Amino acid sequence: MNYRERLKEKKRVVIKIGSSSLTHPQTGRLNLRKLEVLVRELGDLRNQGKDVVLVSSGAIAVGAAALGFKEKPQESRQKQACAAVGQARLMMIYQKLFGEYNQMAGQILMTKNTMVNNANRKNAENTFNELLSMGVIPIVNENDSISTYELQSLEKFGDNDTLSAVVAALIGADLLILMSDIDGLFTDDPNTNPEAEFIDTVEQLDDKLLNMGKGSTGSKVGTGGMATKLTAARIATAAGTDMVIANGGDFHNIHRIVEGDKCGTLFVGKKQEEFYLIDYIEKLL
Secondary structure (H helix, E strand, C coil): CCHHHHHHHCCEEEEEECHHHHECCCCCCECHHHHHHHHHHHHHHHHCCCEEEEEECCHHHHHHHHCCCCCCCCCHHHHHHHHHHHHHHHHHHHHHHHHHCCCEEEEEEECHHHHHCHHHHHHHHHHHHHHHHCCEEEEEEECCCCCCCCCHHHHCCCCHHHHHHHHHHHHCCCEEEEEECCCCEECCCCCCCCCCCEECEECCCCHHHHCCCCCCCCCCCCCCCHHHHHHHHHHHHHCCCEEEEEECCCCCHHHHHHCCCCCCEEECCCCCCCCCHHHHHHHHC
């Protein structure tokens, strides 16, 4: 079976963008040219009749740059203050850019408690479905300004890779795209091992593959390494969602993936009959 060809038929797509894909590495400020490309790509998916959800990092990085931080803030309260400033700025820019392409964007901020609590989870699902039925592009982020470090085990997803997979499972998305600072999954870290081989397609996530995930990340501004992406793959594929890890250096990769081109690593979704999202959230997070 040509798994890439199937990607052309996807109707509900979740795209996750990391901080490092949105900002200039020298200053931490937003890369507006890249944002324009991203918004144009997502707007065009909407114009094709697809449901589109964007899970966007960047609030803390944008807030830190606006508040004059020279490096990524380390203290929890500093991160929360940066997120409060940065999230508003980020949404203002998204709204403006999407508006230029006649698209409507809406904001959804989530905590882990949103998903653990049955009523909250159902309300979130209903909100997503209502927005999508209206043609709105929901822009999702973790609510970093209230998810406290002390309550991290209860409240925080910890990274938007995992959050995007949870959102994809919640709304029954049939494709999840993680835009990262790497081309996809390799047999080893390509930054340190020139012999590392690229993996085009993963039909079955086994322990060997899961153990490839390193807890580190090559980005100074992001929080997720390969381990978090493989956790996302576990959730997404078990929910029946195909997932692709691709390089966020070029947002044109989004339409290449959806058109079935060989781009990034494809994890084939195989819905497990016993899949229950809350079990995965409690087990993996």
